[in-house]
Amino acid sequence: MKRLLINILMTIVFLLHASFFAWLIWVTYLRPVAYAAKMAAAYNEEFEEVVSASSLKDHFHNIDDSINIDKQNPSPCFKCHGTYPHSKAKDVRAFLNGHAFFVACEVCHVKREEGQRFVYKWIKTGTDEELKSLEGRPGQYSAIIVPFKEEGGSLKRLDKSLTDKEVQNYLQSRHTITGDEAAAAKLKMHKGISQKPVFCDDCHKENGYIDFNKLYYKAERAQVLSSTEVVGVIQKYKEFYIPTMFDPNIMIERRMNLENARKEKR
Amino acid sequence: MVNHTDKKMKYYVRLNKIERFQHYLLMLSIGILVMTGFMLEGEKIVIEFFGGAAKTIFYWRGILHRIAAIMVMCLGAIHIYYILFVRSGRSWIWDMLPRFKDAKDAVQNLGYLIGLRGERPKFDRFTYAEKLEYFSIYIGMPIVIVSGIMLWTQSSWNRFYLDIAEAFHRGEATLAALAIMVWHIITVFFKPGNYPLNTTFIHGMMSEDDIKHHHPLWYERLRAEEEAEAGGKKEGDALK
Known part of the structure; x- marks a missing residue:
C-alpha cells in the first residue's frame, strides 16, 4: 500500500516535471516560430488587401498606402517653404516631409515653454470640423492633426495665426521693400513659430506630447506609435549612413581624380 | 531510500552540514528564480484568467525574484569563502578539480554504456558528470548575475546592451532550468537505486555499499584514512 502511494506520488511528480519541461521547449523553440508565422499571416492578409485595392490595381511597384497632400487647402507656410519644406537633414527629411502631409506645421514648430502640452485633434482639411473617428486606411482620412491651446476654458487653433493673404502680400512686395521691412515682415509671419522644433521622439514615446489614443487610433496602433520601436528606428536614423554612390559631390570628385589620372597617363 | 539508521550498514559523510545548508539555499533560491x-x-490565457489579480501577482513576482537573486549571490559568496578558507571546503574543491582522468572516465563510461567495455571506470569522490554539473554553475552564475543586475538597473543602460543582457539572462536561465530538470532531478528521483528519492541531501550520509559501487577510488582513500586513524586510536569508526 505504501509502495503504491509512493508510486502514485512519483508519477504525479514526473508528470508535472515533464509538462514543465515540454512547456519550456515550447516557449524557447516553438512559440517564437508560431508567433512569427501568425504575424506573417496577418501581414500577408494586409498585403493582399492593399494589393487588391482598386486604386492600386494598375500599379506595378506601389503597394504601400499613399498619403496625398491636400492640394485644395495647403498650409500658407508651403507658399514660401515649398511642398517639401524639410531639406536640411538628409537623414530624416523624408520622414519629416511625409509627416507634413497629415500634420500641421505647428504640431512640431510651434513655440512652447518647456514641457508645455497642447491638445491635438484631427481636423478635416479646409474646415473646422473635427473627426470623431478614423475611417478607412491611413492616408485616407482627408484630415490633418492640428494643435490646440487651452485659453480660458476654450480651445484655440494654433495653425491659423498666419493667413494666405499675409503671405501673398509679402511675396508680392518683397522686391520693393527694404531689407529691414522684409525682416520685420518675416518676424511677424513667424510669430509663435519656434526656431527649435520638437524631435520625433518627443511625441513617439510613452507619455510623449501626443496621446495617440485620443486621436482615435486603435489601441494596438497607438501603442506602436508611442512604443520604443518607433523611437528605436528614429534613434538609429540619427546616425544614418548614406552610401557614397548617392553623394554627387564624392562621385564628382572621384570622377575628376580618375580623369586626371587618365590625363597623366598613369 | 537510504535508511541511515540501519545499524548493520556503515555510513560515511557525503555532504557535511555546511554543504547541505548551501544545497538547501541553492534549491530554494533557484526554485523561486525559475x-x-x-x-x-x-x-496570455493563464495571465488573463487571473484578471485584475495578475497585476498584484506580477508585482510580487518581481520582488520575490530579486530577493531570491540576492540569496543566490550571497550563496555564491558563502561558497567561495567555503572553498577557500574552510578545511572541508578546500578538500571539496581539491577533489572537484577537473583532471585528465575525468576525460578518460567519460570516454570509458561511454564505452561501458554502449556495451564496448565490460565494466565502468573506477570513480573517485566526484564523477566527471558531477564535476561538469558543479562547474557549469561557475559559468552560469556570473552570466545570470551580471545580466540580471543590468536588467535590474535598466534605466542606466543603453537599449543595445539590455537586449544582449536579456538574451544571455533568458538563455542561461533556460539552460540551467533544463539541466536541473533533465539531469539533476531525474537522477535524484528516478535513477534506479535512487527511486523514489536519494535522501543524501537531507542527512548527508552515503552507505558503504553505495560508495564501493559508485566511488571505489574514494572508498579506498576513506579506508586508508580510517586505517591510519585506527593506527593512532583504536576506535576507527565512521568519519563524522
Missing part, C-alpha cells in the same frame, strides 16, 4: 522568472513567459 518559477518567478518563467512567469514572464506565461501564456
Whole structure:
C-alpha cells in the first residue's frame, strides 16, 4: 500500500516535471516560430488587401498606402517653404516631409515653454470640423492633426495665426521693400513659430506630447506609435549612413581624380 | 531510500552540514528564480484568467525574484569563502578539480554504456558528470548575475546592451532550468537505486555499499584514512 502511494506520488511528480519541461521547449523553440508565422499571416492578409485595392490595381511597384497632400487647402507656410519644406537633414527629411502631409506645421514648430502640452485633434482639411473617428486606411482620412491651446476654458487653433493673404502680400512686395521691412515682415509671419522644433521622439514615446489614443487610433496602433520601436528606428536614423554612390559631390570628385589620372597617363 | 539508521550498514559523510545548508539555499533560491522568472513567459490565457489579480501577482513576482537573486549571490559568496578558507571546503574543491582522468572516465563510461567495455571506470569522490554539473554553475552564475543586475538597473543602460543582457539572462536561465530538470532531478528521483528519492541531501550520509559501487577510488582513500586513524586510536569508526 505504501509502495503504491509512493508510486502514485512519483508519477504525479514526473508528470508535472515533464509538462514543465515540454512547456519550456515550447516557449524557447516553438512559440517564437508560431508567433512569427501568425504575424506573417496577418501581414500577408494586409498585403493582399492593399494589393487588391482598386486604386492600386494598375500599379506595378506601389503597394504601400499613399498619403496625398491636400492640394485644395495647403498650409500658407508651403507658399514660401515649398511642398517639401524639410531639406536640411538628409537623414530624416523624408520622414519629416511625409509627416507634413497629415500634420500641421505647428504640431512640431510651434513655440512652447518647456514641457508645455497642447491638445491635438484631427481636423478635416479646409474646415473646422473635427473627426470623431478614423475611417478607412491611413492616408485616407482627408484630415490633418492640428494643435490646440487651452485659453480660458476654450480651445484655440494654433495653425491659423498666419493667413494666405499675409503671405501673398509679402511675396508680392518683397522686391520693393527694404531689407529691414522684409525682416520685420518675416518676424511677424513667424510669430509663435519656434526656431527649435520638437524631435520625433518627443511625441513617439510613452507619455510623449501626443496621446495617440485620443486621436482615435486603435489601441494596438497607438501603442506602436508611442512604443520604443518607433523611437528605436528614429534613434538609429540619427546616425544614418548614406552610401557614397548617392553623394554627387564624392562621385564628382572621384570622377575628376580618375580623369586626371587618365590625363597623366598613369 | 537510504535508511541511515540501519545499524548493520556503515555510513560515511557525503555532504557535511555546511554543504547541505548551501544545497538547501541553492534549491530554494533557484526554485523561486525559475518559477518567478518563467512567469514572464506565461501564456496570455493563464495571465488573463487571473484578471485584475495578475497585476498584484506580477508585482510580487518581481520582488520575490530579486530577493531570491540576492540569496543566490550571497550563496555564491558563502561558497567561495567555503572553498577557500574552510578545511572541508578546500578538500571539496581539491577533489572537484577537473583532471585528465575525468576525460578518460567519460570516454570509458561511454564505452561501458554502449556495451564496448565490460565494466565502468573506477570513480573517485566526484564523477566527471558531477564535476561538469558543479562547474557549469561557475559559468552560469556570473552570466545570470551580471545580466540580471543590468536588467535590474535598466534605466542606466543603453537599449543595445539590455537586449544582449536579456538574451544571455533568458538563455542561461533556460539552460540551467533544463539541466536541473533533465539531469539533476531525474537522477535524484528516478535513477534506479535512487527511486523514489536519494535522501543524501537531507542527512548527508552515503552507505558503504553505495560508495564501493559508485566511488571505489574514494572508498579506498576513506579506508586508508580510517586505517591510519585506527593506527593512532583504536576506535576507527565512521568519519563524522
